Amino acid sequence: MTEKxxxxxxxxxxxxxEWYLPxxxxxxxxxxxxxxxxxxFADHxxxxxxxxxxxxxxxxxxLAIRPHKKEELKKYIQEERIHIGPWYVLQDAFLTSSEANIRNLQYGLLDAKEYGQVSKIGYFPDTFGIYGQAPQILKQAGIGAATFGRGVKPTGFNNTVSDAVNFESPFSELNWESPDGSSVLGILFANxxxxxxxxxxxxxxxxDFWKQKLEDAEKYASTHHxxxxxxxxxxxxxxxxxxxxKTANELYPDVEFVHSNFDEYVQEVQQALPEKLQTIKGELRNQRTDGWSTLVNTASARIYLKQMNQVCQTLLEKVAEPLSVFAHLLGDEYPRDYLLYAWKTLMQNHPHDSICGCSVDDVHQEMxxxxxxxxxxxxMIMTEKAKQIASRINTAEVGLPEGAIPLVVFNTSGNKRDMVIEKEVEIEKVYxxxxxxxxxxxxxLEKEVPNFTLIDSMKNxxxxxxxxxxxQFGYDLPDDAFRQPYFARKVKVVFSAEQLPQLGYQTYFLTESLTDNSGGSLLKDERTLENQFVQVMxxxxxxxxxKDKQTGRTYDKLGIYENTSDIGNEYMFKKPASETPLTTENLRAEINVLEDSSIRSSFEIKHVWEIPKETGSAFEEEKHRLVWHPERNATRSNETTALxxxxxxxxxxxxxxPKVKVTMNNQAKDHRLRVLFPTNVVTDHHFTDSIFEVVERPNHPEIEWENPSFDHHQxxxxxxxxEQAGLTIANKGLNEYEILGKETTIAVTILRSVSELGDWGYFPTPEAQCLGENHAEFMIIPHQGSVTDSGAYKAAYDFQIPDVTIQTDIHSGTAPVSCEFVSWDGDQLAFSSMKLAEEKDDIMVRYFNPSAADSLLSIQSKDALHYYQSNIIEECIGKIGKQASGLMVKPFEIFTVGFSIEE
Known part of the structure; x- marks a missing residue:
């Protein structure tokens, strides 16, 4: 019998x-x-x-406008008439960090808790593709179903959907599985x-309405719901x-029409599912489509926003939070309220139309x-916590005279780390x-700068x-007195701090000396840099x-720039099919030594590159006619401008x-600039850092793909x-790349200039041309074998994280001159975060396993009373005990350890 x-x-x-309006x-x-x-609700x-x-x-x-409505809102939420959560914002999945995705869920659930109810649905209605670890994250938060509109079925202009011959699931219901094996019920908004x-x-x-709508839904539904x-x-x-x-029920007595909600709908669907559903594994990235509407090029729209986001995310999760834990362990207050404020303010920039850079200019100005x-x-949090810690360090224990200047270098990366420190030091100040x-x-100025010796705590x-x-002018703002202005004689100190504690600090000392210890060079000739690992010509x-000195592999022609027109929009890149990209391969550069020492050396390379100034007048006409980007044909003007x-x-x-920083004075419009890294590695796949995952992706698209570009998020x-060697390009806020041709060239987008929003109408966005000064930073890391097997991924993660170095004085204290608050060991594991829990003072340390092999994790902290395994929302899911050693972390697992420091 067929069910109704x-x-x-x-x-x-x-x-x-915020989107087409601010x-x-x-x-x-x-x-x-x-x-x-x-x-x-009140009347009906x-x-x-x-x-x-x-x-x-x-x-x-x-409630910022109607604060008096809070109790009324709470009433209807508790009555389950208004369904809220589980997110704080509907953020873009690929352009926000792993920890930002976790905090988004944590803060959404905490907000919902205040109102007494939460909708436990992983809601991704319009997310521009979704990372593969989403099912694991949702499962750890107690959420067993996800709904989404993109990533499995073609979604095009103005949110229209269409069929593909082989789109991933025949049903709107499917099993969605993370790399670790976690799965949730996936519900595709197929229509x-x-x-x-x-x-x-x-x-x-x-x-007429329901005749069509019933046919459309039944085409994909695996149940009668x-x-x-x-x-x-x-x-x-x-x-x-x-x-x-009521009208619908009268017209169609064989259908029961109900005013429903997701909790009821999912519960009933789960009870009616067929025995076998299609399983979709990992990322939802629209691979089985024509490729024109994946919206991946939002990864390069307004790159300056992505760079600011990278800075803010990194400062919060990789610096401010760990430093705050360090200070808390020494007796200072954890700034939970300020961190909440900072995270929520940051996440206001994380909705897809915001961080993707695909809104009108007013929106991005506010961002x-x-x-x-x-x-x-x-x-401010970082500075205060660093000063609090420094004030507790017994810098007098080394036995140096009063004039010595202690410099406390913090390492919050989670890895033992060698860092080149550049610190401005006040050697004398007068109030x-x-x-x-x-x-x-x-x-x-009358005084000579003395010779200094820099020593570590062992006087090496x-x-x-x-x-x-x-x-230079400066000022103090004491806690108990009026501001105190001064002038200070300052010097810049550059040195290499080696083998810094994983999560802790090391103290160095500047003392006066008669010797000069600054000799040496990494410059081997007028065009070559070399250290123990690499040679750069x-x-x-x-x-x-x-040249990678470990493997002997040489990578040639790195760093050539490529420029093409872009007649797309903030969502989508498009160049005319007939256009040949311009490059700097045959452009002579001015090359000068910028810095030279045994600690670091650098070249400055200057290009003056004549490129087309903009596209021709036909482009304006195409935009006003709302010509869809694949069908645009406008070409570049003959007039040029200097880049x-x-x-x-x-x-x-x-x-x-080597580390590379590019500064561009962009005066051209409607174009894209990329930097090219030919690897000449013979392979059909590559690896990319994603959300709690180093994901493997194909170099070439599926057969359905028609877009000439095959760009990706990173x-x-x-x-x-x-199997022998590889090349990894790390970046700071450069989220778009493509793998090109027989040379397996990594092409990283460093600038994209476009002129319109590009959805459902004509919305000019002149600031999206990114005129004026722009910059890009990346690091080139050669290695043996894969990025995970070689440990190169740790160098790439460390590249993101700045040092914090604080100047203090000689004083007594209770803390040692060198300290590792938390140490850990875990082959091929990646450190993600260390913070205090949101609703208790336990310390939470999170890792993930980017490899396909089991890994054993051991953690040690002298302050821990007992350890336990936590899920991502900081609930205990298993006691560990007084020692945390030999903890099994499964392949691709997100693993959080909590430990209590108080009875």
Whole structure:
């Protein structure tokens, strides 16, 4: 007997906080929607429920205008009429860090907890592809189902969906499995999240509406439960849904139409599922499509936003939080409230239309302000915590005279680390209260900068360089007195701090000396840099040859720049099919030595490159006619402009490869700039850093792919290797790359200039041209074997993380001059975070296993009373005991250890 079909209608509105309108203008409409919704619940009991788009920030946005409505909101949430969470924001999955994805879920669940109910659905309605570890993250948070609109089935312009011959699942229901084997029920919005929008109440119109909609849903449904999403982007509430469903039930007595919610719908679907469903493994990236609407090129729209995001994420999760734990272990307060504020402010920039750079200019101007707020907050936390720790260190124990200057170098990377430290040091300062300010500068400049020796805590001399920076203004802001201005004589000290503790600090000391310990060079000739790991030879065109001294492998013609037109938009890259890319291969560069010492040496490479100034007038006409990007044919103008580029290639004494910083003065429009790294490695796949995963991807697309480009997302690095050797390109906020041709060239996008938003209308975005100064930073890491087997991934992760070095004085204290607060060992494991739990003072340390082999983890902290295994939402899932050694971390597992420091 065939079961009666049941149509689940879920009222919702997909709420992009900012997109084609800036945040405040969108919020104006959100307040109207919420006011209408609350009135509807109060006056019409038959209007059952509303799904608040899976993000709790909408509650904050509404209550900032209507604070007196909080109790009313809470009432309807607890009655399960308004369904909230589990996320704080609907963030882009690939462009936000692993920890940002975790915090988004943690803070969303904590916000929902205040209201008494949460919708336990992994809600990804319009996410531009989803990382492969999402099922594991959801399972660890107690969430067993996910809904999504993209990544499995073609989704095109204006959110239209179409069929592909071999799209991944025949059903809208599927098993979605992470690399570690965790799986959740996946529910694809096969007909988009608006397939039940604006349901007619008029019987004639309703009959036609439902005839088509029932056919569309049944085409994909694996059960008799049919899902209809009653809403769309910024859709006002359909207030007459009860009447519309009454009409539908009268017209179709063989179908039960109900005003539903995701909890009820998923529960009923799970009970009716067939024995076998298609299993989709790993990333949802639309590989079995024509490739024109994957939206991957949002990874290179407004790169400056991605770079600011990388800085803020890194400062919070890899510096401010660990430093705060260090200070807490020494007795200082953990700044939980400030970290919450910083994370939430940062995540306001993480929705897909925000961090993807695919909104109008007003939106991204506000984002820059938010990023600055986050960076300023993180830096204040870092500085305060570093000073608190330094004040407790017994710098007097080394037995140096009062004039010695201690420098405390912190390592928060989670790995033992060699770092080149560059620190401005005040060698003498005079306060305005001690001498009239007009006399201080001359007084300080009269004095010679003494020779200094740099020693470690065992009084071993450390090679260093000293540069006189002259006299500079400064001020103190004491906790118990008015501000205190001064002038200080300053020097810049550069030295290599080696084998820093994994999670701790080491103290160095500047003392006066009669000797000069700054000799030596990494410059082997006028064009060659060399250390124990690599040799870098600069060529006339500014490219460079890299020799890996460990494997003997040589990589030639690295660092050539490629430029093409871009007649796409913020979402999508497009160049005319007939266009041949321009390169710097035959452009002579000016090459000069910028720095030379035994600690680090660098070349500056200058290019003045004439490129087309913009596209021709035909492009404006195509945009105004809303010509879809694959069908555009506009070409570049004949007028040129100079693209001035400065490339600084730096090699440090203990670095696995050179670091590169590019500064570009961009005066051209409608173009894309990439840097090329030919590897000549014979392989059909490569590896990329993603969310809690070093993911393997094919070099070539599936047969359905028609887009000439095959661009991808990355987090910290992309890597190509064979069994003998490989090349990894680490980056800071450069999230787009492509693997090209027979030479297996890694092409990393460092600038993309476009002129319009590119969805459902014409929205000019002149600031997306990124005119003026832009920059890019990357590191080139050769290695033996794969990026994981060689440990090169740790160097790539460390490249992201800045040092924190604090100057202090000689004083007594309770802390030693060198300390490792937490040490750990785990072959091929990657450190992710160390923080205090959100609702208790336990310390949480998180790792993930990027390899396909089991790994044993051991953790030690003298402050720990007992250890336990936690899930990602900081719940104990297994006791470990007083020792944490030999813990089995399965392949691709995200593994969190908590430990208590108080009874």
């Amino acid at each position: 079909r049941k149509a689940h209608i879920i009222s919702h509105s997909h709420w992009d906080r 945040f405040e203008k969108h919020r104006f409409y959100l307040v109207k929607l919420m006011d209408t919704l609350l009135e509807l 009991s038959e209007f059952r429920s509303f799904h608040l788009d899976g993000q709790t920030i909408l509650l904050e946005d509404y 988009w999240y608006s397939n039940g929008n604006e349901i007619p109440t008029d019987p004639n119109r309703a009959k 049919l899902l209809y999403m009653n809403g769309c982007d910024h859709q006002p509430v359909q207030t007459d849904i009860p009447e519309a469903l 820059v302000t938010r990023f600055k707020k986050v960076q300023q907050t993180a830096e 305005f209260s001690r001498m009239h300010f007009s006399e201080i500068r001359a007084h300080l 001399e450390i090679p260093h360089t000293i540069e006189d920076l002259g006299v 600069i060529h006339d065109n500014g490219s460079y040859t890299l 001035e580029m400065s490339t600084i290639v730096t090699l440090e004494t203990n670095a696995r490869g 987090q910290a690095f992309v890597s190509v290797s064979d």
